[in-house]
Amino acid sequence: MEGQRSRESTATNSAHAPPLLHTLTPSRRTVPNRVFAAVYICVITALFYRHVQTILHSTTLISFSLTLALFVSDLILAFLWVSAHSFRVRPVYRKEYPENIEKFLEPSDFPGLDIFIFTTDPYLEPPTRVVNTALSVMAYEYPTDKISIYVSDDGGSALSLFAFMEAAKFAAHWFCNTTISLVELFDDPDINRCMPIDITMLFVNDQVLLDKNRDRDITGHCLPNLVYVSRQKSPTSPHNFKAGALNVRVSAAMTNAPIILTLDCDMYSNDPRTPFRALCYVLDPAEIQNRLAFVQFPQQFHGLNESEIHGSEHRRLFKLNPFGLDGLSEPNYLGTGCFIHRRALLGDPSTLVPPVIKEISPAHIANNPITAPSVLEFAHRLAGCHYENQTEWGSKIGFRYGSLVEDFFTGFRLQCEEWRSIFCNPEKAAFLGNAPINFRDFLGQNKSYSFYAFFPIASISITTYSFLPQLALLNGLNIFPKVSEPWFLLYSLLFLGAYGQDFLEYTVAGGGTVQRLWSDQRIWMVKGLSCSLFGLIEFSLKSIGIQTQGFNVTSKVVDDEQRKGYKQGLFEFGVPSAMFVTLTMAAIINLYSFVYGLVHLVSGKEGGGVNAIGVISFDCDELPANL
Ligand SMILES: O=c1ccn([C@@H]2O[C@H](COP(=O)(O)OP(=O)(O)O[C@H]3O[C@H](CO)[C@@H](O)[C@H](O)[C@H]3O)[C@@H](O)[C@H]2O)c(=O)[nH]1
Numbered sequence: 001m002e003g004q005r006s007r008e009s010t011a012t013n014s015a016h017a018p019p020l021l022h023t024l025t026p027s028r029r030t031v032p033n034r035v036f037a038a039v040y041i042c043v044i045t046a047l048f049y050r051h052v053q054t055i056l057h058s059t060t061l062i063s064f065s066l067t068l069a070l071f072v073s074d075l076i077l078a079f080l081w082v083s084a085h086s087f088r089v090r091p092v093y094r095k096e097y098p099e100n101i102e103k104f105l106e107p108s109d110f111p112g113l114d115i116f117i118f119t120t121d122p123y124l125e126p127p128t129r130v131v132n133t134a135l136s137v138m139a140y141e142y143p144t145d146k147i148s149i150y151v152s153d154d155g156g157s158a159l160s161l162f163a164f165m166e167a168a169k170f171a172a173h174w175f176c177n178t179t180i181s182l183v184e185l186f187d188d189p190d191i192n193r194c195m196p197i198d199i200t201m202l203f204v205n206d207q208v209l210l211d212k213n214r215d216r217d218i219t220g221h222c223l224p225n226l227v228y229v230s231r232q233k234s235p236t237s238p239h240n241f242k243a244g245a246l247n248v249r250v251s252a253a254m255t256n257a258p259i260i261l262t263l264d265c266d267m268y269s270n271d272p273r274t275p276f277r278a279l280c281y282v283l284d285p286a287e288i289q290n291r292l293a294f295v296q297f298p299q300q301f302h303g304l305n306e307s308e309i310h311g312s313e314h315r316r317l318f319k320l321n322p323f324g325l326d327g328l329s330e331p332n333y334l335g336t337g338c339f340i341h342r343r344a345l346l347g348d349p350s351t352l353v354p355p356v357i358k359e360i361s362p363a364h365i366a367n368n369p370i371t372a373p374s375v376l377e378f379a380h381r382l383a384g385c386h387y388e389n390q391t392e393w394g395s396k397i398g399f400r401y402g403s404l405v406e407d408f409f410t411g412f413r414l415q416c417e418e419w420r421s422i423f424c425n426p427e428k429a430a431f432l433g434n435a436p437i438n439f440r441d442f443l444g445q446n447k448s449y450s451f452y453a454f455f456p457i458a459s460i461s462i463t464t465y466s467f468l469p470q471l472a473l474l475n476g477l478n479i480f481p482k483v484s485e486p487w488f489l490l491y492s493l494l495f496l497g498a499y500g501q502d503f504l505e506y507t508v509a510g511g512g513t514v515q516r517l518w519s520d521q522r523i524w525m526v527k528g529l530s531c532s533l534f535g536l537i538e539f540s541l542k543s544i545g546i547q548t549q550g551f552n553v554t555s556k557v558v559d560d561e562q563r564k565g566y567k568q569g570l571f572e573f574g575v576p577s578a579m580f581v582t583l584t585m586a587a588i589i590n591l592y593s594f595v596y597g598l599v600h601l602v603s604g605k606e607g608g609g610v611n612a613i614g615v616i617s618f619d620c621d622e623l624p625a626n627l
């Protein structure tokens, strides 16, 4: 990480001021980043000058179309490079002082915290894991009577409900004995398995499993509220996937806490003090005035292998880029590990959009027992599938519908409404999760990530560069400058500049290893040829009205065979997928043209030669550099 940091404090610690809650420090990379950007833009401009010259002077249709294709591909990559510059223009680092929260607040003054945990498929998401997620947050060092946990089960599965009924009993014993290591619970291969059971019911079901007013652990201390929610679904009204589940307002009827924590069932709390960290921001009057909507913690994973072949830790997306966006007050919402002001979900900072029922407005104080028949009846009504009809839920308020990546979309909409956000990255991971270790699951998951704004269009460039130079080489056409030509220097600069910056960012600033950087680069190309490409095609089809499939839940089940392969750093091609076709085609053509180029180079024949060996490599945010 960064070395010495000058302190640009947002909260001061003078005699009369409240205790220091957090500090903010701009990264030392800011100035070098800006200088580099200026130089790199000049090099990119030179590249386009060359492309235009070649197009204008092309004599055959083939050379014209080849250069045009490269021109378009480079244009897309250059556009993405420019947009990625926002991550580099002002990265910032923060530090919190959670120990000061208690100087500032009495336990009775702590704000209520409603924790939402999501699950949808007991076969892909073993209920024992979901239970572990819930137990991990029950152990938060936070006034117990202020915490309520809502488990949203979109599958309405009897198995998940049963698991939670057992968990509620277990909690009474476990809660007072938190010395049992959570990691142990997670890594036990036997409890990770999902028992096959053939009952799935869809019904409106809010079941209060633990009530803080009623339930005690075995030493007599109170337990947090634990509520199982299974919203009603009907074939005639869209359920809007996770965004729909997020918007079920049962928590508003029962506890209506001002702060919400969203957590996927594949994550668990790794630090019981995390809410204190979040409070350092959400309680800071300066931040509230600055229209703070949410505090996002990074998604981090455990159980990854050394080289992390799939790059599924998404170090850039989840850790590096948010530092950059934080400097601009807009880190995006990552769907899990995020503390949100409930108020931010109900309209822009200046005009509150009133919910249809006033009992669920942020001002409403929910102080009836959550098991009171009136509360339960109200909660049932809110979880019904028709409640949202003719309302602004999903369009102007709540989590926004219409995108499979509801996190990215909702965060973006909140920012458009002038809400601000903060990225909080403590040294000890606040949450840890599981990333898919199966190659097909990984690609399936990334098909939806690839909707991320413009990123999927990079697949046009990647596909072009995966086939075009190779085919040109095999046909004896020159499309890149020779080593002896001055233009070769330009390509070298593009290559070295992109990789140099990427290397420094990933390893020195981002703490990643060279091996993982290698995997990250490789997987970027793999994604461009598979999931991004398919995501782009699906998105285009959908835009012109052709139906495609919806959200694919990422499997969290891992068998021993898969675990073994993954540990050895092997990609698993055992299961069929259309996404492998483009990948394999590119691999074969690249290998063939690589050998072809090499043979010609060694035998001293002309025809492409060193300038197009057939291996392409370029960084996700940069221009291609073909050697
Ligand atoms: O109809 C649905 C579909 C999914 N989920 C839950 O949503 C969560 C995320 O789904 P997962 O299959 O794990 O997707 P990932 O690709 O791993 O999730 C990433 O991408 C999602 C969409 O952008 C975000 O919501 C997640 O927080 C983010 O980790 C899981 O807990 C699911 O149980 C539901 O509750 N209802």
Ligand SMILES: [Mn+2]
Residues within 6 Å of the ligand: 264, 266, 554
């Ligand atoms: Mn997930």
